[in-house]
Structure formats: structure tokens, C-alpha cells
Amino acid sequence: MKLPIYMDNHATTPLDPRVLDTMMPFLTDKFGNAASRNHQFGWEAEQAVEQARKEIAALIGADPREIVMTSGATESDNLAVKGVAQMYREKGDHIITCVTEHKAILDSCKHLEKEGYRVTFLPVTDKGFVDLDDLQRAITDKTILITIMTANNEVGVIQDIKAIGKIARERGIIFHTDAVQAAGKVPFNVNDMNVDLASLSAHKMYGPKGVGALYVRRRNPRVLLTPIIDGGGHERGMRSGTLNVPGIVGFGKAAELARKDLATESAEMLRLRERLRHTLERELDEVYLNGDLEKRLPGNLNMSFAYVEGESLLMGINDVAVSSGSACTSASLEPSYVLKALGVGEDLAHTSIRFGIGRFNTEEEVDYVANRVIEVVRRLRDLSPLYEMAKEGIDLKSVHWAAE
């Protein structure tokens, strides 16, 4: 076993060596521009891009012509939200999303609010789900877009996308989903789920960074977008810019591997995740799972370790890469807005750790991580005045804290 151990696979995933092998020729000899129509170099590049596009489409049950290559999922989210808003401005000015979305969606929506659009940010239940009745009630005759992520990047909760898609379809509203965390990890099919637009990212599925895609439905209904980047009219006019050929080739290979191994890989992720969860719950008191257990990404475990601040826990397990919802680990110095939306108190949000198990993690690594966490949580609880007070039977909620 090699240290440090990487177990933060929601942030990014390592490049699969098979993906790198596929990319290498396009970083060396086959450097052509896929838009060069009149020589061997261009044809080669174009052919490779089209092969990759087929694989990306196959992963989500789409037609290759429905895949628009982008620089990553942040761009895909921006293009979906802003592109629909501008294209359908005549039809309406209302967008529905939810509070636990990725910042790429939330901030795109806030940008549109400043331009005069109206946005409904739906709340979520304490398990992390959008309430379908809330969604129905939020729809108006001016609603042009519903955007709800498939799986959450922090708590791994998987929304009922099929049901949301059905509601959107019945009401004639375009439905976008950020499927970055879900695609390649759990079954995801744009036709079964009535999805009109879907954001994807290569580096979350063992592909390279700097490449993503937006699925754009071509028929029933045909979705149109106003581009946000103007230029040479690449990607059927929806996204100009020279194609990132090696990146796209890598994305294609990553999608192919994810599709072929999905069933066995997700079963293994789930086995390891449950092994980790059971060990932690058996050995430590007062640990709390954040988000629903059943409808959850197989590799995701988000837990609060009461009375132990997250950053200090990360510091103790410094040969393990995971992340925390603690304020001290965020740029904003606020604890996780996702946990807050689930109703997790700020005291527990500060103690949360997100484990992201991936393709290359082993059982030995999971056991090592579990033991390190147990050891450090125990040590820090011995150091924690809150744990001491709780053990003395003091209700921490009744204490008048000096800083409040």
C-alpha cells in the first residue's frame, strides 16, 4: 500500500492509465486540428473526436450528434442555464433550481437574476431531496428551465431525475441536469429519464481535466441554445473554439471504460463504502451520516464526527486525502451550504468529512483510512471541551456561548 492515500474522488479522479495510452498519440504525432478539412492531420483528429463522441453518447444513451464538447462541466452548466435563458427569453423568464446545486449552476442563476430573470431556489428535505410537490407548485407559465443535479457532489444524494424529467416534459419545460458525479457511476439514460440537457465532466470519471460535454436533445423536443462563446462555429454553432483533441479522445476512452465496467465497479464501490461506514459506526460513538443512505452514490460517504472540528481531523490524517465541510477548509470561511440546506447544524457541519471512494481504492486502503480516522477522532475528542461537556451530561444547546 502506497501513502498518501487518495480518497477524494468527488473532487477529481486519477487518470486511468488506459485513458492516457489512448491520448498519447494525440499529444505527439497526431496533433492535427479537427477542423482542418483538407489534410491527413485534420482527418485523423476529426475521426478520433467522432469516435470519442460516440462513446460519450453511449454512456448516457444519447445520439453522438447531441454531444457538445466543452472545457469542463462548469462551462457546460453555464452554457445550459444561460444558453436556454437567452434563447427562450420571449417564452418566459423563470428558472427553477435547488439550493444544493453546484456553484456553477447557482452562480449562473444569480447572474441571470441580475439580468431580470426570476429564479426559484427549491429547498431540500433533511435527506437532501427536492420535494416533487414543491417543484410542481413552483412552476409557472413563465418557467422555461428546470435544472436539478442528478447526484450531489458533497453528500452523494441522487435525486429522482426520472420523476422530475416527467414533470418537466408534461409541462413543456426544458430540463437540465448536472450529471457530473452520476455519469459513469450509476445508470444514467437521457431518454429513460426525460433529460433535455446534461452536463458531464471527464476528470470525474478517470479522464483528463479541462474537458467536458453538454448533452443537448435534438428531437422531442429539439433544444436550442444561444452560445456563450462566439467564434468559428464549432460544435454546431453552440460552442466555438478549437477542439481539445487529446482531451476529448481521453474523455471518450474514460466513458467507454465507465460504461463497460459500471455494474461491477459500482458494486465494489458500494462494498468498500459500507465497509468504511460500518467500521466507523462500530468503533466511534456520535457519528452521523449526512444525506440519505439508500439513494446515494456508491462511493460517497459524508459523516459528521461530533465534537471534532473537521480541519483538525484532516490535519491528523495527513497521509489520507479526503475533504471537509468545515468552514476552516473553505475559501468563504463558511461551513458547507449543502449541509446547511439539509438542516445539519453548523456545529455538526464543522465536523463533517467527505470520503470519496474511487476505482483505484482497495480494501486495504479503506481499512487503513478507517483506522486512522478512529485513532485521530479519539485523540481529538480527548482534547475537546465539547466532548467532555457532553459526557458530563451538559446539553451544549443550553450553554450560553461567549462568541454568540
Add this chain to the structure above:
Amino acid sequence: MAYSDKVIDHYNNPRNVGAMPKEDPTVGTGLVGAPECGDVMKLQIKVNPDTEVIEDAKFKTFGCGSAIASSSLATEWVKGKTLAEALSIKNTDIVKELSLPPVKIHCSVLAEDAIKAAITDWKKKHDE
């Protein structure tokens, strides 16, 4: 976030961890911060009533590595000092000693507050 060697040392080997009985008349207890803010420090001092010298100090902290280090350092510094000397410890001294980055300055402020709160608590017991 890269930590200074001194922060890492205090985190790995915190000095004076523990608790003293709150009811003991020679003990002053300071509890500062709040769980919602992600930092709570409890700092206790045992003071000789005749000399007003801090003979022992203990702490427990819920917080990041810098908060743990700041309070650990505070207990080291107050030991052997008179109350008046301990009151003159400034958060900026802690920042300097631990090379805390700007985002961690509040940890040092909290440690200074904890010293003051413990002294106030001890004095309250002795004014009565």
C-alpha cells in the same frame, strides 16, 4: 493550507491537555468561542492566592490545528507568570510565535480571550 512547524508540533504534542475541578477556589476557568463558529477553547489556571502566580494551566480545544496550537502555547506561556504578567500576553505574540497566516488570526484572538476569561473567573472567586 500549509502549517508552520510550530503549529504542527503543538498539534501533535499538545502541552498541558486536561481539566482541573472548576469548583476549586484556586482554579479559574475560561470558556470562549462557540460550536457553531467551529472553535471552542477551555483554558484553566491554578493560581497561588498569596503570590498571584499561575502555578498550573490546562486546556481543551475544539477547533482547527491553529486553534489547538494557540491554546496549547497559551498554557505554556501563562505558567509561572503572575496574573498581571499573563494579562499582558497579546494575540499578536501568539501569531508571531506560531507564524499564523491572516485567516488564522482569530485563533490567536480566542486564545487571548481564553486567558482573560480564566483570570476574570479566578478574580471573581476571590472578590467574593
